[in-house]
Amino acid sequence: MDLSTMTALEIGKEIKQRRLSSVEVTKNFIENIKNNDKTINAYTLVLEENALKQAEQIQKKIDNSEDLPPLAGVPAAVKDNICTKDILTCCGSKMLSNFxxxxxxxAVERLEQAGAVILGKLNMDEFAMGGSTETSYFGPTKNPWDTQKVPGGSSGGSAAAVAADEAPYSLGSDTGGSIRQPCSFCGVSGIKPTYGSVSRYGLVAFASSLDQIGPIGRDIKDCAEILSVISGHDFRDFTSVNRPAIDFSSSFDGSAKSLKIGIPKNYFSAGLDKDVEKAVLEAAEVFKKIGAQIYEFELPTVEYAIPAYYIIACAEASSNLSRYDGVKYGYRSKNAENILDLFCSSRSEGFGMEVKRRIMLGSFVLSSGYYDAYYKKGLQARALIKKGFDEAFEKYDMILSPTAPTVAFKIGENISDPLKMYLGDIYTVSVNLAGIPAVSVPCGFDKEGMPIGLQLIGKAFSEPVLVKAAYAFQLNTDFHKKKAQAFKGGEQ
Amino acid sequence: MKIDTELISYLEELSRLKLSEDEKNKAQSDLNRILDYIDKLAELDTADIEPLSHPFEFTNNFREDEAKPSADRELILKNAPEKKDGCFKVPKTVE
Known part of the structure; x- marks a missing residue:
């Protein structure tokens, strides 16, 4: 059986019907990691022994014909900012390299309760700050479609692992596009859930009012199944919404009939790559053919999303990351004479430059004298951005847009220019500011064969409708079935 | 808004960071470019707009005030770079 062409749900079904065992599936993926990850560097830690032990335990339950969820026995991997008990969780940082x-x-507890086998921890931009996985202390992850290119970020390891057959699915986190943009760059599917849907308990905090954990998979149906497992109220996260796990039972009739889809005309402007534009507009045609109604409209305040996002995200980060002081856990400088020196030296030696830059920007926008002009102004812009979405969703069921303005860029190309890197977040950050859900699914390839992603944005808690549309799209296209090849055959 | 070397030093202090001269120069030019872009927000009319710090409205999620065991001390100290007598150890803070 060729596992590389199967979805996680298909693998789960074979395991349940005992045509495959959890142990042999787990071994298969560990073998793939051994072969491919020297090139890709998606993993920061592989848990071979643990995973095989978990697989054996689950297989026993399956052999006893216990009633288990659809993904029981299927392996998965987890972004390295999601805590795993007694297992290194380094957040792509020297600061937490021994944590x-x-x-x-x-989210991990719920996956394990549902019978997941945890293969390992996945590379990411340091503290999830970046769009290329180049800021990781553990070196960059390579794009499985072209190993000279970035996989996107910050969940670059999570997307690359799925694209390179190193995991059937993974968990990522999304603060400003960190699930969707790497999905777009690596040709896989992902969901950024409504804020509060998935507990943030055990997610290392970056920007607490924006962060959400979400699934990355080979198709949207896998992602929906994973999200139905990890979502639902958790008393340990104060911002967890008091709702049951998301129910996708109405999402797979394969129809897009009478869905009203709005396309923001002003998203298709300067800075958008021509091949990306073409692929996304062709995707709109597919939706039209399968019965959706397409409308063009203007989404206001688009150009203020990036400024507002970087003000708010950095402000929250500067506060959240103040916990790293070299005292309780994490890196401690050996060169400190007094307590203040210990704080400053540990932080200066433990954090990379992008993290330092964002902490300083956050300190700036929160400092007295600049608070009103920046932080407060950013929060007011956020209110207007949310209002723009609210008004759009009075008319449309969802918004269709590119996920990112370009395909994956070359490693090293943008890393010395932070502003250029930030501008790549243009279509994703406003979703986090408004707290609403969005999915990214593959919708084509550029001239050089690099994948392009399509984003569908919906109102709060409309994940089942977004998945319904994405599922109908994937039934009628095969972009998500195309496989990356560049990592094979031992390229650098 | 322009960030000068004095403000960079102030931000280092607020952020509890110590930058090298090179890092300072780079931070100054990067932050200035980023702020140039962010200053675009000034043109947005936000008169009478309530700042939105959180995507949804929140009500307090109270629970009963009951005494319950907290995390085990040894567990919490496990990751401490230095510890002594069941406490985190730091350089001397008072003379």
């Missing part, structure tokens, strides 16, 4: 959390994240 073994005393507890697991709620």
């Amino acid at each position: 073994k959390p005393p507890y697991s994240a709620s």
